[in-house]
Amino acid sequence: MKSLCKTVIRFRDVKIVVEPKSWDFRDSITNQLRTQKFNYVDSGAFSDVYICKKRNLAIKVTNGDPAGIAWMKYCVAHCDENPLLPQIYEIWELPEGYHLTFMETLKTYRGDSDELCAFENIIGTYRDRLRGRKNASATNNAFFTAKADKGLNPNAVKVAKAIAKILNKMGHANLDLHDGNVMWRGKQLVVTDPICAW
Ligand SMILES: Nc1ncnc2c1ncn2[C@@H]1O[C@H](COP(=O)(O)OP(=O)(O)O)[C@@H](O)[C@H]1O
């Protein structure tokens, strides 16, 4: 994670000038991204996302959402070894609670909602285990065992454990898995934004 003492952010051939005083982040960043051939693609509760297909680069402008930022930091550290994680290259901390994230471009998720339900159940199981409530989630454990019998993807287990850890560690954070918070790289499920700060 880069901290912001400098005034120019550079990533590959992208350059964004930050002027902390009298700085309107959204307008200024938007204008600079547009002139560098990034197009607005979508927003969630905390972020606006811009992409440049030619560069296979997405830039996410986030305001607030400490839990989402914690997830993206996990991704920076582990994305090279786990295809379920988005490739996140750099996260820059800006003034006034903003962050700028450089990541790969991904496509809208068109998969099965059962896949997300399965994921939620696995995460629930690990949350319970972390809390020491081993017997409290018979349903989840049964689901988990059934899935494990079918050969649960070990990378999915790693992701579920990581999400459970962050959720249990952070106050005011909730699981927020839906088809706007997972995406596709080809037909690979990618877990982009599983946790939110409320
Ligand atoms: N890497 C990406 N490539 C293309 N679109 C993206 C990417 N990341 C997010 N998006 C789009 O932007 C939306 C908002 O992103 P998200 O990570 O969910 O932010 P928020 O924190 O606002 O919920 C997503 O629902 C998705 O449509």
Ligand SMILES: [Mg+2]
């Ligand atoms: Mg989201």
